[in-house]
Amino acid sequence: MKIKNEDYEIICDTREQDTLIQDTLIKNGIQATREKLDTGDYAIRYQGEYIPNILIERKAGLDELLGNLMDPVKDENKDNRFIRELKRAKEAGVKLFLLIQDKDYYIKLLKGEYISKVHPNASAAMVISLMAKFDNLHIIACDRKESPSMVHKILYYHLREEIKRKEGN
Numbered sequence: 001m002k003i004k005n006e007d008y009e010i011i012c013d014t015r016e017q018d019t020l021i022q023d024t025l026i027k028n029g030i031q032a033t034r035e036k037l038d039t040g041d042y043a044i045r046y047q048g049e050y051i052p053n054i055l056i057e058r059k060a061g062l063d064e065l066l067g068n069l070m071d072p073v074k075d076e077n078k079d080n081r082f083i084r085e086l087k088r089a090k091e092a093g094v095k096l097f098l099l100i101q102d103k104d105y106y107i108k109l110l111k112g113e114y115i116s117k118v119h120p121n122a123s124a125a126m127v128i129s130l131m132a133k134f135d136n137l138h139i140i141a142c143d144r145k146e147s148p149s150m151v152h153k154i155l156y157y158h159l160r161e162e163i164k165r166k167e168g169n
Helices: 020-027 062-069 081-091 105-111 120-133 144-167
Strands: 008-013 032-035 042-046 054-059 095-100 137-141
Touching: 008 020, 008 144, 020 032, 020 144, 042 144, 054 062, 054 144, 062 081, 062 095, 062 105, 062 120, 081 095, 081 137, 095 144, 105 120, 120 137
Parallel strands: 008 032, 054 095, 095 137
Antiparallel strands: 008 042, 042 054
């Protein structure tokens, strides 16, 4: 089953600073628009209205991810903004992909090759425990230049499979 380019669009959160993904998608003939998303940086809309329960949260690298995890500004539940975002996605039944734009992020995590002074074992435990706490979370990594293709493929193929399920195929 192939979905025509004009039948879907990638939604890019208005707070997303890096426009490489949106610019590359548009250059390749894929509709991409900026819109405020409550959770995540990228979503997909089908036929102008239907948005599947899948989102992508982009991190420029390990330093950004660890910075988000270590953010000292917390709410009354002792959760920072990033953790609240993960909780919102889980509560909404959304499959969330955490896209880290560094294919070697895990090796750097284990070796402590990052700005934070947190011990590598503690940092690795924080990152890996996210998947244990949030079973809807999937961590993937690729180089920045491949991230537009990765965002498109994740959203497109999940949309395609969901349409197939709804149609009983």
